[in-house]
Amino acid sequence: MLSSFKKSRFIVISLVELLLFLSLWQLLSMTDWFPTYVSSPAVVLGIISEFFMTGEVFPHIGISLYRSIVGFLLVVLFGTGLGILAGFFQPIGRFFDPVVSFFNPIPKIALLPVFLVWFGVTDMTRILIIFTSAFFPCFIATLDGVRGINKLYLWSAENMGASKFKMLYRVVLPAALPKIFDGWRVALALTFVMMFSSEMIGSSTGKGLGFMILNADAYGRTDIVLAAVIVIAALGFLFDRLLIGLRGRVLWWQNR
Amino acid sequence: MSCGSVMTRVVPVNKVEPKESAIKISNLRKVFERKGEEIEAIKGIDLDIKEGEFVSVVGPSGCGKSTFLHIVGGFIERTSGVVSVQGEEVGKPAPDRGMMFQESTLFPWRKVYDNVAWGLEAQKFPKADIKERVEYFLKLVGLWEFKDNLPSELSGGMKQRVSLARVLAFDPKVLLMDEPFGALDSQTRETMQVELQRIWSESKKSVIFVTHDIEEAVYLSDYVVVLTKRPSVVKEILKIELPRPREVSIRKSYDFIDYRNHIWDLLHEEENVKSIGGQSNAE
Numbered sequence A: 001m002l003s004s005f006k007k008s009r010f011i012v013i014s015l016v017e018l019l020l021f022l023s024l025w026q027l028l029s030m031t032d033w034f035p036t037y038v039s040s041p042a043v044v045l046g047i048i049s050e051f052f053m054t055g056e057v058f059p060h061i062g063i064s065l066y067r068s069i070v071g072f073l074l075v076v077l078f079g080t081g082l083g084i085l086a087g088f089f090q091p092i093g094r095f096f097d098p099v100v101s102f103f104n105p106i107p108k109i110a111l112l113p114v115f116l117v118w119f120g121v122t123d124m125t126r127i128l129i130i131f132t133s134a135f136f137p138c139f140i141a142t143l144d145g146v147r148g149i150n151k152l153y154l155w156s157a158e159n160m161g162a163s164k165f166k167m168l169y170r171v172v173l174p175a176a177l178p179k180i181f182d183g184w185r186v187a188l189a190l191t192f193v194m195m196f197s198s199e200m201i202g203s204s205t206g207k208g209l210g211f212m213i214l215n216a217d218a219y220g221r222t223d224i225v226l227a228a229v230i231v232i233a234a235l236g237f238l239f240d241r242l243l244i245g246l247r248g249r250v251l252w253w254q255n256r
Numbered sequence B: 001m002s003c004g005s006v007m008t009r010v011v012p013v014n015k016v017e018p019k020e021s022a023i024k025i026s027n028l029r030k031v032f033e034r035k036g037e038e039i040e041a042i043k044g045i046d047l048d049i050k051e052g053e054f055v056s057v058v059g060p061s062g063c064g065k066s067t068f069l070h071i072v073g074g075f076i077e078r079t080s081g082v083v084s085v086q087g088e089e090v091g092k093p094a095p096d097r098g099m100m101f102q103e104s105t106l107f108p109w110r111k112v113y114d115n116v117a118w119g120l121e122a123q124k125f126p127k128a129d130i131k132e133r134v135e136y137f138l139k140l141v142g143l144w145e146f147k148d149n150l151p152s153e154l155s156g157g158m159k160q161r162v163s164l165a166r167v168l169a170f171d172p173k174v175l176l177m178d179e180p181f182g183a184l185d186s187q188t189r190e191t192m193q194v195e196l197q198r199i200w201s202e203s204k205k206s207v208i209f210v211t212h213d214i215e216e217a218v219y220l221s222d223y224v225v226v227l228t229k230r231p232s233v234v235k236e237i238l239k240i241e242l243p244r245p246r247e248v249s250i251r252k253s254y255d256f257i258d259y260r261n262h263i264w265d266l267l268h269e270e271e272n273v274k275s276i277g278g279q280s281n282a283e
C-alpha cells in the first residue's frame, strides 16, 4: 500500500506541475509567436467550467467512456486470457507468435475503412478500432509475463498435485500479474487515444468528446478544442490512477 | 540396497531386513540436448532404496545430482532406464514424491500459512484437516509465529524450513531433497539436520537427499551414494552403520570420521581424474 506520505507527496508534485504548466501556457498565450492566437488557460478553463455548469459535456463524456470502457474490458478479457493460454500452452504460443509479428505493427486505424464497410458508423466500429489497437500491448505483456515465470513454481505446483486449471489461476496468473498490469496500463492509454480517433469519424448519435473536438475545429474554435482535449486528458489521468490504485491492492505482496 | 562399503567394523543397526523396495532405479541415463549438442549428464545409475531408508547422494558439482532428482520427481524425462516408486513406474510429477528444490519455490504472493496450505488445497484436503496440518507442521519447523509473514520477509533458512513444512504437510511417500540446507549458516544447518533426522525417524519416509556436505550425508543417512563426475555413474555406495538416534556429537566419533574421510577420498579421486576430451564440468 502507498503510505500516506507517498500519497500526499504525489498530490503535491501533481499540483506543482499543473501550476507550472498553466503559467507557461499563460505566458505563451500572451506572446504572439503563433500565427493564430493561443487561447489563454483562463479562457479554456472558463469553457470547461461552462461545459460542466450547463451539463452539456456529460452526455459526451458518458458515451466516450462507454466506448472506452467496453473496449478496454474486451482487451482485458481477450488480451489477458489468450496471453495466458498462449504463454502456458506452447502449441498455442507457437501459433500466435507469427500472428503477433504480422498484425502488431499494422496501424489499426488503417482498418477503419474496412470496419466502416462492415459495420457502418456505429459504436461497433469504434469499439473494434479501440480493441484491435489496445489488444496487442496487453496480449504481448501477458505472454511475456507467463513465459518468464520461474519454471520451479510450476514444477512445485505440479508436485503438490495441482490440476492444469488450478495451476493457471493459482500460479500462472498471480506470477504474471505484475507484467499483466504493465500491459493493462499501456492498453488503457491506447484505449483513450483510439476512443478519440474513432470519434473523429462523425457520429451516429452526434455525441462523444472526439465529436465535440471535430465539431469545434470545423468552426475554428481552438479554445473549445483545447477544453475538450483537457477533459479527455483528465479522464485518462483519473483512470490511470484508478488502475495504479487497483494494482497496489492486488499486488499488495510486492510492496509490503 | 547393495553395499560397497569398505568398512569392516560391525556396528549394530536397529533395522529389520528385508524390506520392500520404495524406489528402484535401473540403467538410468540422461542426455541433454542444447543447440544440437548432446550433453550426457547421467551415464548409468542403479539404485534400490527400501521403505523408510534415508539415502544421500554426493558427487562433484555438475555431475547430475539435481538432474537425477528431477527425473525421479518426474519433472524432466529420462533418456532411458526405469524409475519406479513402490512398484509403479514414474511418470508425471505427483504428490507421492514430495520435492524440495535447491532454491526456494515458495510463492511470493502467499503468506507463509497459505504457502503451506497450497498443496493441501490443491489436493482438496478437508478444510479442518488443512488447518490442523498447517499448524502442526509450521510448529514442527518452529515458524508458527511467522504464519502471517510473506516469504520475502524471511531469511533463507526460514524459507527452507517453510518449504520443508510445505512438503511434509501433504504427506508424500517419498521425499526428494536437493541440497535443502546448502544456503544455511552452519548453526542453522545443524539444527535443521537434527530436526530432519527426528522428523524422518518418526514418519519413516523414504528419502533421497542430495548434498555437497559430506558430514551432513554421513550424519543423516543409512546409505551414501557417491557419484563420479559427469557423465555420472555410481562410484560407490556406503552403508552408514552408526546407531540411531544420532547425537550431534557423533561427528566426533572415530566411526563417523572414518566414513567422512573415505567419502572425502572418493570425491577427491574424482576431482583429480582428468576429464576426457577436455570437457569441463560447468554447473
Ligand SMILES: Nc1ncnc2c1ncn2[C@@H]1O[C@H](COP(=O)(O)OP(=O)(O)O)[C@@H](O)[C@H]1O
Pocket (backbone or CB within 6 Å): B032, B033, B034, B039, B041, B060, B061, B062, B063, B064, B065, B066, B067, B068, B230, B281, B282, B283
Ligand atoms: N536443461 C539442461 N540443458 C542442458 N544441460 C543441462 C540442463 N540441466 C542440466 N544440464 C547439465 O547437466 C549437468 C548436470 O547438472 P545438474 O544436475 O544441475 O548438476 P548438479 O546438481 O550435480 O550440480 C551439468 O553439466 C549441466 O550443465
Ligand SMILES: [Mg+2]
Pocket (backbone or CB within 6 Å): B065, B066, B067, B102, B178
Ligand atoms: Mg544441483
